[in-house]
Amino acid sequence: MGRLSEKLENNEFVVTAEITPPKGIDIGRTRNVAMQLKEYIDAANATDNQRGIVRMSSMATCHILAEVGVEPIMQIACTHRNRIAIQSCVLGAHALNIPNLLIVTGDHVLLGDNPEAKAVYDVDSIQAIQLVKHMCDGYDSAGNELHPPPRIYVGATANPLADPLELQALRVEKKVEAGAKFIQTQVVFDVSQLIELLDLVEVPVHWLAGIMPLRSAKSARFINKRIPGIEVPDHIITRLEGAKKPAEEGVQIAIELCQELKNIKKISGIHIMTIAWEESVPLIIQGANLR
Amino acid sequence: MIITEPKPFEDILEMLADVDEVSIIGCGRCAAASLTGGEKQVLQMADKLRAHGKTIVAEIVSDPAICYLPRSKEVIERLPKNGAVLVLACGAGAQSILEVNPELLIFPGTNSRFLGMTAQVGEYHEKCTLCGDCLLHLTGGICPLTRCPKNVLNGPCGDCVDGKCGISSSPFIKEEIDCVWALIYDRLKKIGKTEILSQTLPSRNWAAKTYKPQSIELSEEEIKQRGR
Incomplete structure (x- = not known):
């Protein structure tokens, strides 16, 4: 198993970041970004055609991360994979030294750049997590033996902003029961909302709080309009608007949130999502003294 | 219809x-x-x-x-x-x-x-995807497979905000759509059955639906049993 699982299981604080796979074949940038982030993070997520936008596969991107010494977390979205494809990805992950998975239901194709594609959603995220656990126990979804079975550390997501919150909490519990060991939350701007969710969840799990630095008030408004499940509060938009250097202000806001979050007892780590602005990750980590 | x-x-x-x-x-x-x-x-x-x-x-x-x-x-x-x-x-x-x-x-x-319902002349709503294994008794009589764009059976996903489905952010969607899981939850609360939600619904068996075309042919005996 990898460094992420080792540290989490030893109750050490972790930092992860999201690396967006290239739109095209520019693996040079991915490699450079990974090398820049390497000394700051414990593992990096490679997203799986997030927001329904066609990009390089998460598996290939994870392979590049592993090559340069960044521990990968391979995201699997149920949007475009049926249970057969999910299982072959899990087996493939093992072959490419990918020790972690993050399973998400996935953004709908209608929100992406190929809205005419047929969405799959054969299984939902909870069922997919069950499926991976079943594989690790030695069987595929139809009960056929896998020998030897894969070993992989599985994570899932939760959104403190989504409602009804008690159902989100129930879903986290179902994910943990299904086999998820860690939860990377959706982007948090309001820490009290996250605490509310943490308090509702009655099973132990490693929580990594989601952070997103914003480049400008304009990008904050775009997120509010077009990305479901994230809401940038007005006071943050006002701060970005009033700033001479909005990108620096965005990083500063992220730093302040990290400082607040790292003092919460139930939080095991920070997960930084940047939408292709990975260069901001070291600034946030240094600024918040996460390393 | x-x-x-x-x-x-x-x-x-x-x-x-x-x-x-x-x-x-x-x-x-x-x-x-x-x-x-x-x-x-x-x-x-x-x-x-x-x-x-x-x-x-x-x-x-x-x-x-x-x-x-x-x-x-x-x-x-x-x-x-x-x-x-x-x-x-x-x-x-x-x-x-x-x-x-x-x-x-x-x-x-x-x-x-x-496959849907005519609410009034000129107003139609999809109600059933013909999945072949009805689960309405587990969802307060409202079908998540038909109404959740992600077919989530253990919902709602993290995109449900203020009871609305995240797909409403798509430029293809003209009006905000209710999250079906928010509707199901309200309904289950109303009929005092929220405990149903504590079970994880398993993945579906699509085998019968994948076999195309689907046909059902009853024997004379079965027709008699069902009542002609």
Whole structure:
């Protein structure tokens, strides 16, 4: 198993970041970004055609991360994979030294750049997590033996902003029961909302709080309009608007949130999502003294 | 019922470009309710095609539904023995005609959209995906497979904010859509059954649905048992 699982299981604080796979074949940038982030993070997520936008596969991107010494977390979205494809990805992950998975239901194709594609959603995220656990126990979804079975550390997501919150909490519990060991939350701007969710969840799990630095008030408004499940509060938009250097202000806001979050007892780590602005990750980590 | 929409008239003209004589058959059940294949729509279609130089050989509305062959067969047999027929009914209706008379050339005049409900004349809502294994008793009588764009069976996903579905952010969606899991939760609270939600619903068995085409053929004995 990898460094992420080792540290989490030893109750050490972790930092992860999201690396967006290239739109095209520019693996040079991915490699450079990974090398820049390497000394700051414990593992990096490679997203799986997030927001329904066609990009390089998460598996290939994870392979590049592993090559340069960044521990990968391979995201699997149920949007475009049926249970057969999910299982072959899990087996493939093992072959490419990918020790972690993050399973998400996935953004709908209608929100992406190929809205005419047929969405799959054969299984939902909870069922997919069950499926991976079943594989690790030695069987595929139809009960056929896998020998030897894969070993992989599985994570899932939760959104403190989504409602009804008690159902989100129930879903986290179902994910943990299904086999998820860690939860990377959706982007948090309001820490009290996250605490509310943490308090509702009655099973132990490693929580990594989601952070997103914003480049400008304009990008904050775009997120509010077009990305479901994230809401940038007005006071943050006002701060970005009033700033001479909005990108620096965005990083500063992220730093302040990290400082607040790292003092919460139930939080095991920070997960930084940047939408292709990975260069901001070291600034946030240094600024918040996460390393 | 099967909710249909009319094909654009230009598309119909294009598919009938090489056809001078055409019959029109509508369906007095679902298509009539969809305002696509009832008597008025068949007459209107005939007038419009005549205005474009077509000869209308027959104008028929079947009631019983075209797809119920035990009773519709004799209606379908009233169509000419061969030639073109424009069908103002769902795809099942159109193909049922071919079962009765394989000589006819079928032209679809509608697009079949979904299995749904007519709330009032002109207002239709999808209600069922024909999954083959109904679970409404577990979801307060509201179908998540039909109404959740992500088919989430253990919902809601993290995109549900203020009871609205995240897909509402898509430029393709004109109005905000209610999250079906928020509706299911409200309903289960109302009937005092929220404890149902503590179980994780397993993944579906699609084997029966993947086998195409699906058919059911009862034996004489089974028909008798069910009651004819």
